[in-house]
Amino acid sequence: MSTSLSQPPPVPEAAEANAPGKHLPEEVRKEFYATMVLSRTFEEAILREYHADKGPGFDIGKGLIPGEMHLSAGQEPVAAGVCAHLTGDDAVTATHRPHHLAVAHGVDLGKMTAEIFGRETGLGRGRGGHMHLFDPAVHFSCSGIVAEGLPPALGAAFAFKRREGDAIAVAVTGEGAANQGAFHESLNLAALWKLPVVFVVEDNEWGISVPRSASTSVPSNDVRAAAYGIPGELVEDNDVEAVHAAAGRAVERARAGEGPSLIEVRTLRLWGHFEGDAQGYRPDLDSVAGLDPIPRYEKRLREAGILDDAAVEQIRAEASAKVEGAIAFAKDSPIPPPADVMKYVFAEEA
Structure with missing residues (x-):
């Protein structure tokens, strides 16, 4: 969400005349939409599979996907807008709510799904689960530890700075993590060493x-950038094109060797903190569904003549085929043998 509890959250403007990215190529804007749809389709499928066999009594240890599950529905504009500027040579570190960023950064969908299902073909051979996804092919990682991803992003940025090229790191964290020591230590060191890193705070309230x-x-974390002598920018609403514009400035600065930047995006958590969260603490639930960023962006692109019924149906069908293929791959993959429980934990002698 995007404001204090006493005020209604801002609604992203759907009118094409006010669109931040109206001068972007049509294919770029269409790709934003496709990335968000793919991410949401994936989360809906994981939601379906996660709850399919948890009862009676909702035992999180049961079923095809055991353990906690944190889904990112509503936060897709952050991932689509930021990752559109990145390549597989750039590093991304994410939070315990990582799937949208993994999808947008090109993590292998089949291997990621197999990892979520705890299968041997997963990114971590089924040992890490959904909060510990690591894909060295595209320099992606995430963690269940609050603010843990910031220091590793600095490590990647430090390595990138010492070698040829213009690769950068992007560290994504939540607004709660911005109160952790690791957040401030990382901003300080990145500024001191002028590292090519972009800090992104997903403020879902x-x-x-x-x-x-x-x-x-403070009312928003972007103001904290001033304490470290780096630029800070607030994206007020959950708008993929506004995110893309802010991220473009920060990425350009990082690639040019000018050091880090901080962006805070007022985004939206459509569902609970974790699956099974009754959300009794949220007085705003009745209004949440109306703030869904995907139908709002679809409306804008329809106004611009970029999307029509056929294009929307094709994008949804392609997303569904990719996701259901990944789900099938995961279900058909073997569960790690219990005898191998210690394998990959300790180094093995040759």
Whole structure:
């Protein structure tokens, strides 16, 4: 969400006349939409599979996908807008709510799904689960530890700076994590060493069940950039084109060797903190569905003549085929043998 509890959240403007990216090529804007649809389609499929066999009593240890599950529905504009500027040579570190960023950054969908299902063909051979996805092919990682991804992003940025090329790192974290020591230590060191890193704060208003207004002394985290002598920018609404524009400035600065930037995006958590979260702490639930960024962006692109019924149907069908193929791959993959529980934990002697 995007404001304090006493005010209604801002609604992204759907009118094409006010669109931040109206001068972008049509294919770029269409790709934003396709990326968001693919991400949402994936989350809906994971939601379906996760809840299929959890009862009775909702035992999170049961079923095809055991353990906690944190889904990113509503936060797709952040991933699509930022990752559109990146290549597989750039590093992205994400949070415990990582799927939208993994999808947008090109993580292998089949291997990621197999990892979520705890299968041997997964990115971590089924040992990590959905909060610990690592894909070295595109320099992607995430963690269930709050603010953990920022220091590794600095490490990647430091390595990129010492070698030829213009690769950068992007560290994505939540607004709650911006109160962690690792956040401030990382901003300080990145600024001091002028590292090619972009810090992105996904402000979905809720740190688990605590609103930002009750946990953070500043109204938005972008103002904290000034303490470290780096640019800070706030994207007020959950608008993929506005995110893309802000990220473009920060990425350009990083690739040019001018150092880090901080962006905060007021985004939206459509569903609970985790699956099974009753969300009794949220007084805004009745209005949340109306803020869904995907139908709003679809409306804008229809106004611009970029999308019509046929194009929308094709994008949805392609997303569904990719996702269902990944789900089938995961289900058909073997579960790691119990005898191998210690394998890959310790180094093995030759």
